[in-house]
Amino acid sequence: MQNATQLQATVIFCATLLGVPAHAGGFNLDHQNAAALGAAFAGAEAAAADAGFAAYNPAAIAGIKRSEISVSVTGILPSSNYSNASGTLLGIAPVAGAASGDGVISNAVVPNLSLAVPLTDRLTVGLVANATFGLKTGFDAESVVRYQARASELTVLEVTPMAAFEVTPSLRMGAGLRIQLLDLALTSVIDAGGIAAASMVAGFAPGASDLAAAFEASDVRIGYTAGLHASLTPRFDVGLTYLSKIDHSIAGDATFDLASSVAAQVLNSAIGLFDADRFETELATPATAALGVRYQASERLMVLGSARRMFWSSFDVVELAFNDGVTPPEVLTQNWRDSWLLSVGGEVAANAKTMIRAGFMYDESPVNGAFASPRIPDNDRYWLAAGLTRTISQSASLDLGLAYAFFSDRRIDIDGAAPENFFRGALSADFETQVFAASARLRLKL
Numbered sequence: 001m002q003n004a005t006q007l008q009a010t011v012i013f014c015a016t017l018l019g020v021p022a023h024a025g026g027f028n029l030d031h032q033n034a035a036a037l038g039a040a041f042a043g044a045e046a047a048a049a050d051a052g053f054a055a056y057n058p059a060a061i062a063g064i065k066r067s068e069i070s071v072s073v074t075g076i077l078p079s080s081n082y083s084n085a086s087g088t089l090l091g092i093a094p095v096a097g098a099a100s101g102d103g104v105i106s107n108a109v110v111p112n113l114s115l116a117v118p119l120t121d122r123l124t125v126g127l128v129a130n131a132t133f134g135l136k137t138g139f140d141a142e143s144v145v146r147y148q149a150r151a152s153e154l155t156v157l158e159v160t161p162m163a164a165f166e167v168t169p170s171l172r173m174g175a176g177l178r179i180q181l182l183d184l185a186l187t188s189v190i191d192a193g194g195i196a197a198a199s200m201v202a203g204f205a206p207g208a209s210d211l212a213a214a215f216e217a218s219d220v221r222i223g224y225t226a227g228l229h230a231s232l233t234p235r236f237d238v239g240l241t242y243l244s245k246i247d248h249s250i251a252g253d254a255t256f257d258l259a260s261s262v263a264a265q266v267l268n269s270a271i272g273l274f275d276a277d278r279f280e281t282e283l284a285t286p287a288t289a290a291l292g293v294r295y296q297a298s299e300r301l302m303v304l305g306s307a308r309r310m311f312w313s314s315f316d317v318v319e320l321a322f323n324d325g326v327t328p329p330e331v332l333t334q335n336w337r338d339s340w341l342l343s344v345g346g347e348v349a350a351n352a353k354t355m356i357r358a359g360f361m362y363d364e365s366p367v368n369g370a371f372a373s374p375r376i377p378d379n380d381r382y383w384l385a386a387g388l389t390r391t392i393s394q395s396a397s398l399d400l401g402l403a404y405a406f407f408s409d410r411r412i413d414i415d416g417a418a419p420e421n422f423f424r425g426a427l428s429a430d431f432e433t434q435v436f437a438a439s440a441r442l443r444l445k446l
């Protein structure tokens with residue numbers, strides 16, 4: 001009963017704290033620990049005997065001598081805007097509306113709750129509840145961008161029960177099951193006037209009768225994580241981690257607001273277009289392999305480093321298939337590529353109770369520029385971070401982390417002649433993004 005209550009509490013914690021995720025690399029969320037953020041996530045996979053690092057490596061809970069709980073909350077504050085937007089429908093009709101705007105990416109609160117309980121001197125069990133992937137982007141209904149993207153929201157929550165074993169004093173291994181809940185919500189503006197005009201229905205023109213549509217669904221799937229931690233020398237620790245790809249088969253509700261478009265009403269009456277009320281799609285969260293190192297360069301200085309490979313190439317095409325047999329699928333080609341995250345950092349013991357840290361990370365975007373979409377206007381980003389740990393007592397410590405990320409500018413050029421864009425039209429726009437993140441963690445040994 002106590003374990004069931006504990007699991008319920010962790011799920012409630014994430015569900016209530018999770019605001020609106022903002023995407024990191026692609027739509028990955030790294031912000032699982034304030035101490036990790038303060039070093040730009042360098043060396044996170046090689047941390048030992050700390051439940052708060054279990055999201056980066058399940059072997060991190062091995063060697064813990066007392067039960068502990070780690071609670072971390074990160075606020076993400078992006079500044080994002082687009083400009084110079086222009087578009088055409090059916091290759092001839094300019095898209096009217098706002099050519100610039102801001103607030104494309106929403107603010108976020110990302111939680112992490114990690115627990116660890118030693119069962120024997122060598123075996124530890126634990127649980128992590130967190131948000132691992134997410135994004136929320138949106139554009140005004142009058143934006144030039146509206147036919148390509150109106151609003152997109154993806155939330156991925158995970159609960160990961162795990163166990164870790166100390167094979168020898170210098171080798172620890174861990175593994176866990178990732179129970180992943182994915183929630184997807186998309187809204188679109190469809191050029192029903194253009195579809196009617198192309199169908200030779202008199203009285204309609206491109207851009208003259210927009211149809212609002214919304215799609216919502218969720219899915220639960222299970223994956224796994226595995227890792228090891230090795231002390232190669234008394235000064236040099238290495239951590240290796242693998243997280244599996246998780247394939248989601250999503251089925252949900254489709255809503256076409258026929259009352260918003262006269263053209264859509266005519267097409268619906270004539271041929272049953274936009275009569276669907278359900279849709280299906282496939283979406284995968286990527287596999288990840290990571291290496292972290294920690295080197296005790298001196299009594300006070302720890303040098304940190306990490307390299308991570310995210311296998312985003314599994315994110316190829318998003319296709320929403322509808323149940324009415326008439327409405328054609330909504331297709332968005334992504335053709336993403338695998339990407340690297342590389343980080344370096346350091347920790348310095350300021351005194352017996354205070355550790356300060358800093359780091360830098362290069363976060364390569366998986367987005368293929370040829371298929372870049374305003375739904376995810378992502379690009380390479382560069383992180384600068386700093387933070388500290390303050391020991392409060394023998395049983396408690398507090399971590400604080402701050403980070404700033406600046407993105408390379410993203411130019412979007414969508415070819416309206418591509419079959420999937422025939423009625424969405426062509427679009428060109430420039431995107432700029434910066435992100436500030438602040439995180440705090442409380443670690444308690446029970």
